[in-house]
Amino acid sequence: MNHKFGIAIHGGAGTILRSSLTPEKEKLYKDALREALSTGYSILEKGGSSLDAVEAAINSLEDCPLFNAGKGAVFNSDGKHEMDASIMNGKDLSAGAVGLISNVKNPISLARKIMENTTHVFVCGEGAENYAKAFRLKIESDQYFYDDFRYQQWQQARMAGGAFLDHHVQSGKSADEKKFGTVGAVALDKQGNLAAGTSTGGMTNKSPGRLGDSAVIGAGTYANNNTCAISCTGHGELFIRAVVGHDVSALMEYKNLSLAEACHEVVMKKLVAIEGEGGLIAIDKHGNIELPFNSEGMYRAMRCSDGREEVAIYK
């Protein structure tokens, strides 16, 4: 029962330059990451499950307007918020995923309900929202998700005539400055169980109905007690094509790569080869933690029972 335990979280990756973030704003982001990290870590410390830690850490990030998930979700081209989330339990490979949902305060909690209380794994749109109501999850008005900064972002994206992959393009900056707003968590608990979860608001001004990797088990989210737990953030289309989460796991299980080697192979080689920008957070069954990304930066944090702790944004 003295198993090493730990948690890692992310709040999105992309072109996050030191010059574009004021010290005050940097502090806001780091404080929010620290709060989510400590929420999850304290659950693990008390002997709670990795699933509970992952859900609680993501709830904290979903409730924070700084990140593109839950409250901070961006506007799609219809001026709506369409959110996706998925969660996976490494113990029995059970999984839950929701896509294209509106007005649900915490999409990751709905994904967990789908996993634990229905015969389904993947439910989208109104069907998923009906489950949220049936499970008495918190429903919020459009007003709750309204954010003036996000609204201005949407107007900029509309004027530029494109969908922005980033979650806070600065005015005057080109769409080349990509930021992939998504949040996620992976954890290993004292019982040796791994879990992973991811939640996102998608791309600013995206077409209605577009799903990225955050809703796709095997791509944006994957957990398997035999190997590791993974949560991704990046250019979703490329992450789906590369089946990123399962690929890291398969490289460990079938090719005997270490977590670090498998992450490097997928993020720094395979994704780079198809121009798949972004990163991931990973923890393995031994408590090793990796936070690789091939973009300029990634909002990230980790804490392990062996004393390691990190909160970082840039390379």
Add this chain to the structure above:
Amino acid sequence: MNHKFGIAIHGGAGTILRSSLTPEKEKLYKDALREALSTGYSILEKGGSSLDAVEAAINSLEDCPLFNAGKGAVFNSDGKHEMDASIMNGKDLSAGAVGLISNVKNPISLARKIMENTTHVFVCGEGAENYAKAFRLKIESDQYFYDDFRYQQWQQARMAGGAFLDHHVQSGKSADEKKFGTVGAVALDKQGNLAAGTSTGGMTNKSPGRLGDSAVIGAGTYANNNTCAISCTGHGELFIRAVVGHDVSALMEYKNLSLAEACHEVVMKKLVAIEGEGGLIAIDKHGNIELPFNSEGMYRAMRCSDGREEVAIYK
């Protein structure tokens, strides 16, 4: 240019007992499989691409009312047809997937348009239907998809109070008799390129918004020129959790298993361990073809340029 080439197709798996299929009905199914097979094979024979062969073979099955895809799609609990499809190009790992679409005659062709003519990979619902209209794909009325047999099936499922995974439960038979109605094709062309595609009408009386593995790249559909092309049919939730398509490919690429060994490991061991009933069709870069299933039967057919040919239903 004298590369071996071939194609395999399926029309669903499940409890298909010899006793429940009259000789006349068996002939109807086999004729339909033969027609789809020959449509795809003749494209390959003339030097056409594996993508074209896969799309054409699936179009043929989608247009046939016998199979649960396209015209033969089952009713969901709202009395609607919600169809899913996905396609993948092994040459460059490009992919397209659509979910929860209605009134589109050939969902696999929409998945291909998403892959080739948009920046997206995965689009669901009305957003996807709008793409179908923009791409001038054939839209059909609800009447086109109406089938008296499917309607009776839906009424039975409603009375039984459950969702049927099968696509033609016989009256008087229990829901234990599972048939997973889905169609799919995999092909290797003379240029050595692999492709895979899958199309389905989902489960009779399913909840609106439920997605199975047929829409999920890496699970129901996967193709990679380094290894193989896979299309699955079965209990979608379990196939998503097992990331079936990518797992077969990873076992070949990272563990050096043959196509037959990798298929056996996934379909007969890993899926069986989590009670994931169903099967898959697979072709590798050398032209080896496997059609494994752990259910009673699977509608299947294959033809290879080396002379092998098979059309079968039972074990």
